[in-house]
């Protein structure tokens with residue numbers, strides 16, 4: 001009959017659809033905001049989960065990151081492989097912003113290696 005597997009897929013699709021409809025209610029700087037949640041390749045130290053839309057909301061600016069790489073999936077990997085983006089430069093950008101904001105006492109992001117490279 002109706003396998004449970006398909007029901008699970010249907011539920012996931014429904015969940016994603018309503019989730020993204022809610023995302024669209026906040027003001028947009030651009031049409032394509034990319035994925036809400038991204039996993040960045042962090043090499044041997046472990047991969048780095050990155051809440052993309054949360055940053056867009058709290059920073060209301062694309063530039064801190066996208067002046068280093070274009071708004072394309074896989075851009076960081078590609079530029080690093082081509083030698084056009086220094087390894088760990090994106091990482092230093094993440095880290096130094098977190099440090100700066102932490103000093104002001106505002107809610108900030110992780111600074112320690114394992115806190116970012118948490119997917120092993």
Ligand code: HEC
Nearest residue numbers: 030032033034035055056061062065071072073074075076
């Ligand atoms: C704090 C860093 C940061 C900010 C701010 C940021 N992005 Fe991104 N964005 C990323 C990263 C990291 C990727 C993944 C690149 C890769 O796959 O190599 C990405 C990828 C994308 C992509 C490609 C599709 C995808 O999801 O992988 C789009 C489109 C995008 N961003 C749009 C935006 C827009 C529009 C803004 C501003 C409203 C923005 N981003 C702000 C870090 C950021």
Ligand code: HEC
Nearest residue numbers: 040042043045048087088089090091094095111112113116
């Ligand atoms: C704020 C998050 C964050 C913190 C904290 C962080 N990293 Fe990273 N790291 C990243 C991201 C994102 C990348 C991939 C992009 C890049 O290379 O800039 C990365 C890449 C790397 C790479 C691979 C570079 C390459 O391509 O060869 C290594 C190794 C690494 N990190 C080690 C560390 C160590 C060791 C620490 C602690 C001293 C650390 N990271 C702290 C986010 C972080």
Ligand code: HEC
Nearest residue numbers: 048049050054055058064093094097098101107108109110
């Ligand atoms: C220009 C400043 C800035 C940059 C660049 C930046 N962040 Fe953040 N990050 C923040 C702020 C502010 C917060 C806390 C507010 C929030 O959760 O939205 C945060 C929170 C986080 C959190 C914790 C989210 C949570 O749910 O607690 C993670 C993980 C994170 N950042 C990863 C990264 C990674 C990886 C990068 C680089 C690709 C990065 N950030 C680049 C400002 C920045």
